[in-house]
Amino acid sequence: MKRTPLAWKNLTHDKRRLVLATAGIAFAVMLMFQQRGFRHALFDSTVEVVQLIDCDLIVFNTNRFTISNEVRFRRDLLDIAASHSSVEATIPLYMENLAARLRVAEGRARPIRVLMWDLNQDLFDDSSGEINKRKADLNKPGTALMDELSREAYGFDLGTQARFPQFGELSRKQVEVIGRFRLGRDFAHDGTLIMSLENLERYFAYRALDPRSVVDYGIIRLRPEADPQMAVTELRQILGNQVQVMAKQEFVDREINFWSRSTPIGVIFNIGMALGFVVGVIICYQILANDIAEHMSEFATLKAMGYSNRYFIGVVIRQAVYLSLFGFIPGLLLSCGLFWFNSSVTGLLMRLSWDRVALIFGLTLVMCVVSGLLALRKLIQTDPASLF
Amino acid sequence: MIAENLNLEALIARWTPAESDLSINVSGLNHFYGEGETRKQVLYDNNLKIRRGEIVIMTGPSGSGKTTLLTLIGTLRSVQEGNMRVLGNELLGASPATVAELRKKTGFIFQAHNLFESLTAFQNVSMATELVGTSGNESKSRIEATLTRLGLGQRIHYKPRSLSGGQKQRVAVARGIIHRPQLILADEPTAALDAESGREVVTIFQEMARNEDCTIVIVTHDNRILDVADRIVSMVDGQIRTNVLVQRNAVICQILNEFEIFRSLTPQAISQVADKMKLRQYLVGEEIIRQGEMGDEFFVIGSGQVDIEIDGTRVNSLGRGAFFGEVSLIKQQPRNATVRATSNVACFILSKDDFQAVLDSSRSFEEELRNAIFARQ
Structure with missing residues (x-):
């Protein structure tokens, strides 16, 4: 029963x-x-910004403990990496965070993250296609795309009905926001701008004598046949102690580890x-x-x-x-x-x-x-x- | 009449069970509640032997310890002092496995029905069969039959909420007996029942006792069911005061009533005599008393034949209903004759003190006895 x-x-x-x-x-x-x-x-x-980047390895300054920490490294190290046989392409990524301040009209200037790279190279997986589409416009100096999820406090209208261009002031120079892209904010960043590399000297000349000579991240894509593990090991040997070379996932884990532990x-x-x-x-x-x-x-x-x-x-x-x-x-x-x-x-x-x-x-x-x-x-x- | 056809030998065997026939054997049982300073004794040196298949009714005022004794028998408390054998297992220091086994062989019927509100009558009863692992359909039909018999045929699949107090109590009774326990312990099982269903419950008890040798101990104040008892145990202040085998006494009374010498006694007096009488058997040729020895017992022949021999010569032969051994008790003399069984003999025996007590209590009995002795001479 x-x-x-x-x-x-x-x-x-x-x-x-x-x-x-x-x-x-x-x-x-x-x-x-x-x-x-x-x-x-x-x-x-x-880590969303990293997740969106289409890459195998990331190079960064050994002392850079979190994404927003502006400790940079010499660009020539990345050029050395580019000569390695496993490496298909390298993209130097420039990032400004603390010094980049954005404001509209008489509003308060607020820090914003600015990402800059050679737009002829596809940094992102670019699912939205927005960046590719606006590549030509972005090559005009003083233009930028703004993350549609950025804080409203910046004073820009980023809704679906928004009309561009909208004008503002980035680090005391005029900036023309010509469109939107989608990334999302986090606890360290209230918003993000994407600009072409040509704007680096215009807005952030103080980085170095030659502003392009110090980069925030080196983005590396490996050849399809390359062994990533081996490439990491070899690149570490070649590039020395100043920089870290990590697989994308390892980098993501490290960042999460920082936030959860430190x-x-x-x-x-x-x-x-x-x-x-x-x-x-x-x-x-x-x-x-x-x-x-x-x-x-x-x-x-x-x-x-x-x-x-x-x-x-x-x-x-x-x-x-x-x-x-x-x-x-x-x-x-x-x-x-x-x-x-x-x-x-x-x-x-x-x-x-x-x-x-x-x-x-x-x-x-x-x-x-x-x-x-x-x-x-x-x-x-x-x-x-x-x-x- | 019982007496003529009565097989006294069988009755004696029944009334003096061997160790192996006992389902409950309590000896020197003490029990305490509380610890240290507040320790309080609730049972005092209790002894009780209950044969398999016996129906025992325990009575006594509340607080007399009868429920404590019942829970000790049922392994619901641990035995602290003394010995207690239940269904062949010693409970003093019994292992959890033994306790678990015993509990499965025991049926409990509690004063409170303790039915799960969430289960139907059938399911509540079924909880008892599932544990002992009886098979499906057989178990199902037995549950239905039992509930029907207890007058719940129309309410087998009702939940307790839709049952009256008496109906709930009957479900609890069914749950207590459904797994064919060897021992049923019931606390006021008929208290909530009307006369008719109370009678049905005790009838079922009787059948289980008779047909399945199930031992049944009932704590009750319900005098309507006293008649089913083989034994009535009454407790006062933690002690068994009286322990009467009712049926045995009834049978003995009936036999004694037929005997000439007890005619003069009131029914109550006879019952008292019966209460005190022991039964003993003698084989053919056995000496029951010997001439010249000091006597301390009085005999009434229940069945069989004896010879009276004086100085080795047979002087008389006695049969059923005759008595002997009184002279030596009354006159404080040694036995004046030898009595030998010439067939298997069953005797009712009174000890010297009890015999004296009966004489003292009834003048007419004494006279009767003297007349009888006189007539014999």
Whole structure:
């Protein structure tokens, strides 16, 4: 005979309580998603610019600890790299951040990130095609494309109905924004401009005697037949200690590692997620402990019949799994909505990938099972004799 | 009448069970609640032997320890002092595995029904069969049959919410007996039931005792069901005060009633005598008393034949209903004759003190006895 599904029956018996329980767990799930989402938003947004670059290796100054840290290296090192047999192409990428200040009319000047390179070379995977299309216009001095997700505070209208050109002042010289592209902002950058290399001397002459002689990043594409691992090793030997050579993914990992380990931001979001987890444990514990307490004499009767503690552990774990499923699904749906909302408000990238969903589900499961086992202690210790 | 056809030998065997026939054997049982300063003794040196298939009713005022004793028998508490064998297992220091096995062989019926609100009557009962692993369809039909028999045929798939108190109690009874336990422990199983269903419950108990040798211990104050008891145990202040084999006494009373010498006793007095009487068997040729020895027992022959021999000469032969051994007790003399069984003999025996107590309590009995002795001479 089929076993009576006690866990399911007990859980679904009181519909009102089930709804409350589900809501409580969904709330905890949402909290965790939210915190995790912000944490990822920080990382994703920060490395998004690198992710978009179509390259195999990246060269940068060994002392440059994060993307926005303006420690540069000599361009001739990149020219040396270009002569390596595995290397197909190198693109010197110039980046200005702190000194680049953008303002409109009498508004406040705000720092903005400016990316500059030889536009004849395709830096980005260029899915939008916008940069390629405007290449000719951008070669005109004093023109720029602006990230449509840049902060509104700059004073530019970047919406879908926006009309270009719009004029502003970059580092005290006039700049003509002739169009939009899409990148996204992060915690260090409120917006981004793309300009042709010709503008480097015009706006950022103070970089060096020859402004082009120091570059921020060396972008390297390898020949299809090249062994990336070997190329990295050899280039490191050739280029010496001043610069680091890394595969793209390694660079991305390093950047994320910096934010999560060396800044309090990663820790803060971890704490936030832990709080979500704790809230979930408390809610779940309340529900399960209440359920057990209310049925204590019935459970004790089962114990008197000879049901083992293992059976009760099984019942509670099953209830915990059902609860986590019930709570997770609405929690996930709610989070999707909130992510979309957050993303549109902050311009941060809020992404839900399968591995992130799986992680939160795993945490939800652990949360429910842990609280179930906590709630079970009383039952395990209860003497069935207390029934008579 | 029972008496003529009664197989006394079988009854004696039944009333004096061998160790292996006992399903519960309690000896020197003490129990305490609390620890250290607040430790309080609740059971005092209890002894109780219960044969397989016996129906025992335990009574006593609340707080007398009967429920504690019941939970100790049911392995719901650990035995602290003394010995307790249940279904052949010693419970003092029993392993968890032994306890688990015993619990599966035991059916509990609690005063509170303790049914899961989320499960139907059928499912609640089914929880008991699933544990012992009885097979599907057989188990299903048995659950249905049992519930139907208990008057719940129309409500098999109802949840407790839609059942009355009595109906819930009957579901709990079904759950307690459905897995064919060897021992049923019930605490006020009929308290919430009307006379008819209460009767049905005890009838089922009786059938289980008779057909499956199931031992049944019922704690109850319900005098409507006292008649099913083979034994009534009453407890006061943590001790078993009286432990009466009801049926045995009834049978003995009935036999004694037929005997001339007890005619003068009131039914109550006879019952008291019966209560104190031991039953003993003698094989053919065995000496029951020997001339010249000091006597300390009074005998009534329940069945069989004996010879009276004085100085090696057979002077008389006695049969069913006759008595002997009284002279030596009354006159404080050695036995004046030897009594030898000439067939297998079953005797009712009163000890010297009990015999004296009966004499003291009833003048008419004493007279009856003297007349009988006089007539014999």
